[in-house]
Amino acid sequence: MSYKIVEKEEVATDTFKMVFEAPDIAAAAKAGQFLIVRIDERGERIPLTIADFSSDENTVTTVIQALGKSTKKLTKMNVGESISDIAGPLGTPADVKQLGTVVLVGGGVGIAPIYPQISAYKNAGNRVVSIIGARNKDLLFWEERVKDASDEYFVATDDGSKGHHGFVTEVLKNILDEEKEKIENKTLENPKIKRVVVIGPPILMKVATQMMNEYPDVEIIVSMNTMMVDGTGMCGGCRLIVDGKVKFSCVDGPEFDGRLVDFNTVMNRLTIYKREEIERAEKYKKECEGGVCSTLD
């Protein structure tokens, strides 16, 4: 089997939007799910979150940061070329329902999977406040798309090159505090913000969850991109501790109640192949300098 690349765009530094033709997957995909792709016969299985999908166009969209060997190799491929495998949609879809106001926070490449959730929450009758952020403005993407889809929109960069100078969590805190204040001085009777969804690097999700201790009545949902091989409920590599029990991100998740997740274990497990990954990425970079090596070796 093979899956054709129908669109490719560098949306931020070393960050690529790639659209694949996959009719069956496009028809079944829902916000919050992910894919596992394999470039070729020797490729590894790479988990990628779904950033968009269209059953009319028969496509699924992902946003990929070219970090390791496989993601570098994948993002070097061009429109018209094909990869050998895409399995999906995997993972349990986001638990989208009518709640009131929902704050959606996307950090770094986490902006991509947050995007389909905006329209999903909107369609379910919610008011959606979006906050996106990155280290600097060159790493931001989809600002217009996110803004257009949301009722309210904020942006933050760590270096202040765009929007709020600081972290997305600070913007989130301001929004929650504002509502808290309104309730305290009785300009607002009932709280409106019912849920916060944060997708991004594990450290961001951990910090956001800790911060949410001050707002115990608001739900905090996080999406755990743990290490995976098959992604279908077989290998157990994606295990994490949720509420003291072993859970599997690929079948029980990827979304979990942030307050129940043991983030330290997750963050540690993500480092297992760090050394090998750095070595392989460097080796690959060296071998491919000057565009000598083909993606279709």
Added chain:
Amino acid sequence: MTGKAKTRVEMPEQPEYIRRNNFEEVALGYTEELALMEAERCIQCRRPKCVEGCPVSVDIPGFIKLITEKKWTESLEKIYETNFLPAICGRVCPQETQCEELCILNRKENAIAIGRLERYVADRYYESPESLNEKGRLLSKREKPTGKKIAVVGSGPAGLTAAATLSRMGHSVVIYESLHKPGGVLTYGIPSFRLPKEIIKREVDEIKYMGVEIKLNYVIGRIKTLEELSESYDAVFIGSGAGLPNFMGIEGESLNGVYSANEFLTRVNLMQAWDEEYDTIIRKGKNVVVVGGGNVAMDAARSALRLGADNVTVVYRRSDTELPARREEIEHAKKEGVQFRFLTNPTKIIGDYGDEKVRKYDVKSIECIEMELGEEDSSGRRRPIPIPGTEFEIEADVVIIAIGTSPNPLIFNETPDLEKTKWGTVVVNDDLKCTKENVFAGGDIVTGAATVISAMGAGKKAAESIDEYLKNK
């Protein structure tokens, strides 16, 4: 003219000191001469016991007689009447507790090496030029088309057998496989030194040639629900196999370097992480501890050796005689240098918290406790009991947990009338029919983790039930 052997003819193997460093097949198979010598030993019982021991009822004396007559094609056709995966079964079936255990020759000498002969007949065909000629293919013979469409979930031993059996009956069959390669546990679970990948490919190709279609990367329960399949097909067979790995629930199981056997073996077998040319990474331990005593534990231990470990230790809570793995595999493992710590059970996995820059929270050792065997439990085996105060540590940088699996839950997604047991397996009646109309199931998803051949037996039985069901519909 070949003479008759006095006792069971041994099969050539790669020497231990060589094979423990490679992923090539350990057992090399009979030559024609050896196969004939062994086949001559069969006394052709009028009422053969061996057939009763075979879950798919292969006509064993029949195919062996054809070997003695050097009618190789006819011999394989005889096997194919009931078994579509002879080269696989010849390698991985536990013949010593099935057909060979019941062989009458066991009383005087050793049983006929039925598995080795089955393997020889199949290998001989696959290596022959005729097997690649489309017209010469043995499995091309089918009943005339019935017009019925059947979906099979999973391309492991149960699914492949059900699909092949149904296809030969004239039904049109589509297999839905979640991974990028067909074969299920044969592909992701069993290492190539026991079952080479080319063998799986040859037998799967043969089944595809019969007209069975295999859709890869197709996860039922996600891309389509079982409900949808049941609506668009005349019948559905679920052979989705065993699922998520069990863990012990002890401290340290999340440390880096702790693998489930499923993950370790999937990286090695399906993803070929042992080969530098492939992109998938695996941690190659120097001191590897494997917890468990089944075939999966043996496969993991022997794979770890081949990845370059200095020490591989299998930790098992009962004694040698209770090991559930095949004796042949245990002996292979021992000869290759796998060490065994019997009557030993892990109590916690201890981490190395140094070197924070690169690797933190890696496995350093595993703490175990000595056990003794007490009264018999409900399974009829003596229950292992820890001996207080006997804790000790084994150095380990990789720990592999091989203590079984629980069924994959995905098949039940949005399919409320498919009943499951409290263990998460699918409920079936004697005909392997599920509580849901037109859906049947067999293999590990019904029984919990078992053997390749029992799954094949279930696939065959379910195919017969489905055929009957469709006739009466």
